[in-house]
Amino acid sequence: xxxxxxxxxxxxxGGPGLAAGLRRTEERLAGAAANHGEVLAGHxxxxxxxxxxxxxxxxxxxxxxxxxxxxxVVAGAAAVELLHTATLVHDDVxxxxxxxxxxxxxxxxxxxxxxxxxxxxxxxxxxxxxAATGCAPAIAALSEASSALAAGELAQRADAWSPSVTxxxxxxxxxxxxxxxxAAASRLGALLVGRRADVASVLGDFGLRIGLAFQILDDVxxxxxxxxxxxxxxxxxxxxxxxxxPLILARERDAELASLDLRADVRDAAQAEAACERVAxxxxxxxxRATALGHVESAKAALAGVELAxxxxxxxxxxxxxxxxxxx
Amino acid sequence: xxxxxxxxxxxxxGGPGLAAGLRRTEERLAGAAANHGEVLAGHxxxxxxxxxxxxxxxxxxxxxxxxxxxxxVVAGAAAVELLHTATLVHDDVxxxxxxxxxxxxxxxxxxxxxxxxxxxxxxxxxxxxxAATGCAPAIAALSEASSALAAGELAQRADAWSPSVTxxxxxxxxxxxxxxxxAAASRLGALLVGRRADVASVLGDFGLRIGLAFQILDDVxxxxxxxxxxxxxxxxxxxxxxxxxPLILARERDAELASLDLRADVRDAAQAEAACERVAxxxxxxxxRATALGHVESAKAALAGVELAxxxxxxxxxxxxxxxxxxx
Numbered sequence: 197x198x199x200x201x202x203x204x205x206x207x208x209x210g211g212p213g214l215a216a217g218l219r220r221t222e223e224r225l226a227g228a229a230a231n232h233g234e235v236l237a238g239h240x241x242x243x244x245x246x247x248x249x250x251x252x253x254x255x256x257x258x259x260x261x262x263x264x265x266x267x268x269v270v271a272g273a274a275a276v277e278l279l280h281t282a283t284l285v286h287d288d289v290x291x292x293x294x295x296x297x298x299x300x301x302x303x304x305x306x307x308x309x310x311x312x313x314x315x316x317x318x319x320x321x322x323x324x325x326x327a328a329t330g331c332a333p334a335i336a337a338l339s340e341a342s343s344a345l346a347a348g349e350l351a352q353r354a355d356a357w358s359p360s361v362t363x364x365x366x367x368x369x370x371x372x373x374x375x376x377x378x379a380a381a382s383r384l385g386a387l388l389v390g391r392r393a394d395v396a397s398v399l400g401d402f403g404l405r406i407g408l409a410f411q412i413l414d415d416v417x418x419x420x421x422x423x424x425x426x427x428x429x430x431x432x433x434x435x436x437x438x439x440x441x442p443l444i445l446a447r448e449r450d451a452e453l454a455s456l457d458l459r460a461d462v463r464d465a466a467q468a469e470a471a472c473e474r475v476a477x478x479x480x481x482x483x484x485r486a487t488a489l490g491h492v493e494s495a496k497a498a499l500a501g502v503e504l505a506x507x508x509x510x511x512x513x514x515x516x517x518x519x520x521x522x523x524x
Numbered sequence: 525x526x527x528x529x530x531x532x533x534x535x536x537x538g539g540p541g542l543a544a545g546l547r548r549t550e551e552r553l554a555g556a557a558a559n560h561g562e563v564l565a566g567h568x569x570x571x572x573x574x575x576x577x578x579x580x581x582x583x584x585x586x587x588x589x590x591x592x593x594x595x596x597v598v599a600g601a602a603a604v605e606l607l608h609t610a611t612l613v614h615d616d617v618x619x620x621x622x623x624x625x626x627x628x629x630x631x632x633x634x635x636x637x638x639x640x641x642x643x644x645x646x647x648x649x650x651x652x653x654x655a656a657t658g659c660a661p662a663i664a665a666l667s668e669a670s671s672a673l674a675a676g677e678l679a680q681r682a683d684a685w686s687p688s689v690t691x692x693x694x695x696x697x698x699x700x701x702x703x704x705x706x707a708a709a710s711r712l713g714a715l716l717v718g719r720r721a722d723v724a725s726v727l728g729d730f731g732l733r734i735g736l737a738f739q740i741l742d743d744v745x746x747x748x749x750x751x752x753x754x755x756x757x758x759x760x761x762x763x764x765x766x767x768x769x770p771l772i773l774a775r776e777r778d779a780e781l782a783s784l785d786l787r788a789d790v791r792d793a794a795q796a797e798a799a800c801e802r803v804a805x806x807x808x809x810x811x812x813r814a815t816a817l818g819h820v821e822s823a824k825a826a827l828a829g830v831e832l833a834x835x836x837x838x839x840x841x842x843x844x845x846x847x848x849x850x851x852x
Contacts, residue, residue, distance in 0.1 A: 283644075286640050286644060289636075289640065290636060290637050290640060308617075308618060309618050309677075309678070309681045310678060310681075312614050312617065312618060312640065312677075313674045313675075313677045313678040313681075314674075314678075316611075316614065316647070316670070316673070316674040316677070317671055317674040317675065319644070319647050319648075319670070320647075320667050320668075320670035320671040320673075320674060321667070321671060323651045323663065323666070323667040323670070324664065324667035324668060324670075324671060326663075327660055327663040327664035327666075327667050328664065329660075330660035331660075332655055332657075332658035332659075332660065332663075335651065335654075335655040335660075335663055336652065336655035336656065338651070338655075339648050339649070339651040339652035339655050340648075340652060342644070342647070342648035342651070342652075343645055343648040343649060343652060345644070345648075346641045346642075346644040346645040346648060347641075347645065349637075349640075349641045349644070350637070350638060350641040350642075353637045353638075353641075
């Protein structure tokens with residue numbers, strides 16, 4: 197969903213209500229960081245303003261399906277993006293990352309202390325936004341997702357450089373780290389407009405599968421490149437020791453890859469590039485892509501069981517296709 | 525409130541309902557960390573089990589004033605302690621602290637990554653506990669406090685080693701860092717049993733002032749010692765560059781202290797000890813204590829304007845006196 201063309205397709209399907217909702221979400225995000233001390237507001241505001249795909253607010257707005265999104269829905273859209281951004285800011289602290297979304301990270305600009313505090317503030321503001329709606333099931337859904345994000349982050353770091361990460365373990369990590377918040381965003385959209393719990397649950401399942409597909413395809417892209425499209429060098433996951441689906445599948449097919457010690461053998465860009473080539477040569481990328489596409493298809497199929505407005509159904513399908521198109 | 529005698533006085537005033545509430549809060553805290561991955565549960569559970577004064581749950585339970593605390597109130601008590609502990613875990617990351625409450629910190633035991641994630645999990649669980657109550661004003665109060673804690677943490681670090689921190693700035697930091705969560709705990713107690721907003725507000729004001737007194741007296745103790753009572757060496761704040769009320773007041777009275785450069789001149793335990801002696805010699809400790817006692821008195825006075833059960837009023841007074849007694 198990073199390219200303008202894919203977003204345009206979704207916005208066209210969603211109509212003026214969706215565009216207005218996204219605009220108001222931006223305004224709300226800009227306001228959320230203010231009033232908590234100038235320094236903190238600067239760090240948090242700058243990070244939020246740096247943007248991103250706003251996929252989670254988009255899912256929430258479409259699942260809410262209002263022609264003129266109400267304040268509660270916009271608050272929810274801001275809340276999911278605040279939570280997402282909070283985790284990114286903390287991830288950057290742990291990674292010591294200098295850049296994110298093409299901008300200097302809070303960590304790099306202001307140091308570890310400011311970045312941990314700015315992330316904590318964004319966590320707090322996420323719940324403050326949602327608390328303003330008075331919708332307790334929505335708050336419960338966000339806090340569950342927030343727990344899952346923390347667990348996912350830790351699981352990923354626990355698995356770093358491991359030679360024995362299974363496909364099941366990898367998928368569970370994707371669920372925790374990415375799927376849970378996509379699911380929560382979709383559920384929140386339904387809950388905040390008072391839809392029945394079973395409808396919220398189906399939409400949550402849609403979001404979960406889209407999130408899994410998104411994460412898998414993102415991991416494929418890290419191996420496949422090209423760098424001029426992804427904005428980062430190939431194999432950054434391998435250099436970080438992050439074991440993703442392409443490598444797991446490739447290890448099953450190539451004994452030499454199976455015995456590769458990431459920590460010892462993949463230490464610079466050239467070695468990472470070579471490892472990516474070798475993973476690609478096994479056909480693992482196609483298999484990983486197929487897994488992701490399977491999740492997208494099952495996401496779309498899940499929608500058949502729920503009553504939705506025609507425009508809403510069309511827009512959700514456009515989001516699902518957009519996730520795939522991004523990586524086509 | 526660290527000594528058994530002071531807690532006994534409060535528990536005697538609070539009766540069996542308070543003791544039962546605290547017991548059930550412990551059980552709830554033990555459960556809150558579970559079910560989020562073994563590793564994370566280990567870090568979070570260990571930190572929570574390490575205990576602490578449980579002052580915030582205590583305030584909440586007393587302000588709720590139930591003879592048999594309901595699930596919502598116990599959930600709130602667990603929530604405020606989870607939030608408090610989350611901030612301690614993150615503080616330890618920033619300080620690189622090896623010990624907390626006499627135990628190895630998550631940071632020291634498992635590293636920065638695990639500690640940031642464990643703190644994030646505790647943030648998430650705090651809101652999950654409160655979301656289960658369905659009480660939106662309570663969730664709003666907790667998220668406001670959570671924002672204040674982040675802002676306070678950052679303000680303290682921004683002020684580190686500063687020669688120009690004013691009393692007003694220091695008190696604002698105390699409000700953000702300590703008062704806000706004491707206030708939220710007290711308000712939550714009232715809100716979770718359905719008391720009127722004005723009653724919640726008066727109790728919140730009581731909590732705020734108790735929190736201010738608590739923080740000021742804690743800062744006095746860091747200078748006054750003795751170490752065998754506080755469990756840490758005198759002058760740790762000075763060594764950290766944390767400018768607190770005793771030093772601010774002493775600088776006004778002693779030109780040599782006013783020109784002391786903490787970063788250059790207070791770098792080891794002996795220099796910290798000497799600086800503490802010099803601060804004490806100005807009479808600044810007595811003035812700081814008097815400021816704290818003023819807040820305790822105004823906290824107690826605030827209670828006059830609100831309808832409370834006799835036992836509840838007695839217990840709140842015992843908590844206020846306990847904060848003072850701890851430092852007598």
